[in-house]
Amino acid sequence: MKPDYFNDKLENKASIIQPNEGEKLELSTIAITFKVTSEMSNDQLGVYEITLPPMAIGAKLHYHRFMDETFIVNQGELTMQVGKEEYKAKPGTVAYVPRFTPHGFKNDTDKTVKLTLIFNPSQKREGFFKGLHETLNEVPINPEKYLKLYNKYDSFPVDTSNMIPIRK
Template identity: 85%
Template sequence: MMTPKENYFEDTLENNASIIKPNEGEKLELNTISITFKLTSEMSNDQLGVYEIILPPMAIGAKLHYHRFMDETFIVNKGLLTMQVGNKEYQAKPGTVAYAPRFTPHGFRNDTNETVKLTLIFNPSQKREGFFKGLYNTLSEVPIDPNKYLKLYNKYDSFPVDTSNMIPIRE
C-alpha cells in the first residue's frame, strides 16, 4: 500500500484574509469609553488583537500596568493622548505610534476636552476580548470591587504597578 507523499516544495495557498471596514466590529461601551473589536484572537489564532478605542474628554484608558507575555502598541488617530511610560509622560498627537513591549510599565489617558481616538494592538492577543468584556462588567458595578478588578487584570496578563491606584477613574 502506497501512502501519498507530502510535497515539501510547494505551498498550499488559502484565502483566510479578514477585511474589517470602518464602523464594523463588535462594540462595547464602558461608561463613556468605546472599544470596538476589529481583529480578534479568534480571527488571528491568538496571534494579534486590534481594537479601536475612543476616549472622551478626561477619560482614563488604563493606569500604570505591564504585561508579561504580550506587547502593546498604540496608534493615535485623533486628539492628544497622554501616555505614561515608566515615570515619564508623553503627549502623543495623531500619527504617533507608541510601543510598550512586555515588562514595560505603561498607562494612557485623555487629559483634554477633545475626544481621543486610537488603535490598540496586542501581540500575541491572549484572548484580549475576554479582558475587555470582563472590564465592562467589573467597571459597571457600584462600587467597583478592587479584588475582582485585580483578578481580571491578572487573568489576562495585566499587572498594575500600584494596586492601591489601579482603577481607571479620576479621583
C-alpha cells in the same frame, strides 16, 4: 493521497474590517471596537479601536509579562505615561510598549481621543475587555474582581491601591 512537502497551499483567510465594523463594547468611560480578534489571528494579534471621551482614563500604570502593546493615535491628543515619564501623543504618533514596561494612558483634554491598540500576541484580549465591561459597570467597582481580571489577562498594576481607571 500522498502529502505534498514541496509546494505551498494557498488559501484566502483574509479579513477586511471596514470603518464602523467590529464588535463594540461601551464601558463606563470608554468604547472599544474589536477589529482583529484572537480567534481571527490564532491568538497572535489583537487590533482594537479605542475611543476616550474628554477626561477619560484608559488604564492606570500597569505592565504585561507576555505581550507587547502598540498605540497608534488617530485623533486628539493622548497622554501616555511610560515609567515615570509622561508624553503627549498627537495624531500619527506610534508608541511601542514592550512587555515589562510600565505604562498607562488617558485623555486629559476636552476633545475625544481615538486610537488603535495592538497586542502581540493577543492573549485572548477580548475576554479582558468583556470582563472590564462587566466590572467597570458595577457600582461600586470591586477592586479584588478587577485585579483578578487584570492578572488573568496578563496585566499587572504597578500600584494596586491606584489601579481603577476612574478620576477622583
